[in-house]
Amino acid sequence: MYYLKRISTLVLVCFTIGIQAQIISVIENDKDQKRTISLTDKQIVDINSSLEIQLSKLQLLDAIQQQFPQLKQHLELESKLIKLQQALRNQSAVISILEKQLATASEQATFFEIMNGFLTDIQNDPLLNERYNDLMAKFFSTDTFAPGTVPEPYIFSNLNNDMLQIEQELASLEADIYAVSVLAFKKDSSGGDRVHIQNYDTYTNRDYVTIKRWVTSLSTEQKQQLEALNDIAKQNNLKKTNVFNELKIKLLEEFKSITCIKDFKNNSIEFINNIQLNDVVPTEVKNKIEQLNLLITRFETLFLLLKTDMDQWQITLLLDIKSEVETIVTLLKTIDTNFSDVTTLINQTRVKTKFMPLVSEFNTCYATINKDFETLKQGAALLFNLQNNYIANKAIGTEVLAFTLDNLPDKGYINLKGTGQRKNGDELLIELVLRLPSAVENAPEQVVTIEQREFIMQLTGPRSEVAIGLIFANPINKEDLNLQNDRNFFYTPSAALLLKFGSNKSHFYNDFLDFGIGLNFATPDFNTDGTPEFGTGIITTAFKNIISAGVNYNLTLDSFYWFFGVNLPFNLPGIPINNIKN
Amino acid sequence: MNLKRTTLIPLDDDSLAESIFKSFIEKEMMLLMVIIGDTDTIREAIPKADNLAQLSYFKMERWVLWVRNYEILSETLKKHLKASDADKSKEDYNNIKCLCFSPILDKVDGIILKNAELSYASLQQSFFKAQAHDALAVNI
Incomplete structure (x- = not known):
């Protein structure tokens, strides 16, 4: 009894914590009917519904307090x-x-x-x-x-x-101590895409697509539209990459000034070699020039590395290039300071006149390099923007609004119809994140997920579906038909118009059972004369149309036959069973 | 305790107590708050309730009746509680320390239980709940 009480208390505590932890509430609005999807419900939403996202600020506050x-x-x-x-x-x-x-x-x-x-x-x-x-x-x-x-x-x-x-x-208190953002993503077999949440981001909706409930076939127009959309998507993807490549090539072409640093380095080495033997030049000056030479060597190495990296530059790896450019710019400034020191020291010696051409060469080269790096930085800024858009699914883009707790909207809205093409079983992910500025300058902000809700999109309620497959037909009164063939079962191509139901309460039903009932149309050839007969009747299916059974009436031969179908989602050698085609 | 709009129900005369209660309940356009018991917390709450009784919203008067024990007027109050559909009206009478009568229909609402605090906020809410009960019965 004691342990029972302890266990029930523990369960109650866990349950209470579970309830307290819920910051995001989701209300599904489907055909003017509202349904709150609690954490204990099956996380299934209708594929054409709109969702109301509600945030509990006090729960959010608790969660932040616990973690930070x-x-x-x-x-x-x-x-x-x-x-x-x-x-x-x-x-x-x-x-x-x-x-x-x-x-x-x-x-x-x-x-x-x-x-x-x-x-x-x-x-x-x-x-x-x-x-x-x-x-x-x-x-x-x-x-x-x-x-x-x-x-x-x-x-x-x-x-x-x-x-x-x-x-x-x-x-x-310290400004911008943290910010809160709400994000949504769609996950499907091809990867995923961001989803616009009204009030929480400024993304635009994707193509407005309503998943049709009553499908009898794929029309020619739909096919053409799909192909056209596919082409547009391909072109857009290509265009995005092309813009990046064009900018990259342009940057590399404009960045030629580096040849002058090579010349300068060779001349400075020669100069150093000459003065090494000259006792008139103080050791301090010699050391300073050697130090400068080391810096130039380092610059050259880094520059070559940058050029190689730029050549292999990928759109997803921009931050690496940015830090390389910044290192080189800092080094250039150090070289300039060192060179000024050397110039001051040499001006006090007798080799001053010999050094003057080198000063002039350095100044010209330094000015050109500086100018080119400025161009590089500007160009890189453009590329960074491209990158932001390109990896918007992974990073928090500028379109995602950042809020403090007092200006965080209580509600946001997702219209699933505005999320582009999707199909039953695709996932919708809603995340509430805390964004903390990095302690290190120029480093990306720290993003901590506070709460996450994941939903399966499903066409709930009744819908129709077209299924094509092979059935095994068995004539009921075989003796009356006077067939030449002794076989009990005949392979027959068939098409079915099915009525199905999507559940918002059971993943098992949607993903596995998936019963269907409808009309079946088949073209058997019982008399094996080479001319297909026409049969129609009732069909029932289960397990995503893998198994089917029913009764048809052969209109050509005026006889009933029953049938079953096993449409495995893979091919077995030697068995003429095709894949399911919907 | 200088009370302006509070009447103490006598404990030693049932019929007098009944008639005082009846005279108040029959007054039209008056919200009647009944506070039951005589503990320290009740004594602290009475001046607050008396203060709140000086307020008038939408021309409805307020008054407080202090019933200092659970015997006096118990049958009458239980009868009113039984007829009420307000939140907590089915609680045991001995577990209730404050209730309010609506100004027109004389229905009980705004019940405060013994385990709750008698603060300005809870007392004001009790008055408001009772007045809200008859708000739609006001002919304006």
């Missing part, structure tokens, strides 16, 4: 602010009704409904409750209370001041 205790001060202030915002969300309506001399019955009902919500919010938070009690006590104190007045304007005004104060405190 270092944000405690910031979060406590935000928590207070959210609770105040929540409590005061309808304050203007209350004031407006109170200001009316004669409020109508429905206005009074609205007033009481709002005030009930407000007072519930107040009582739910001990701090707010205490503040409300204090304010009411002050309101009724003999100095300020005037009979005939109501406390709401006084209370709201003070709570609004509290909000302003918290906002100021938040502003005085």
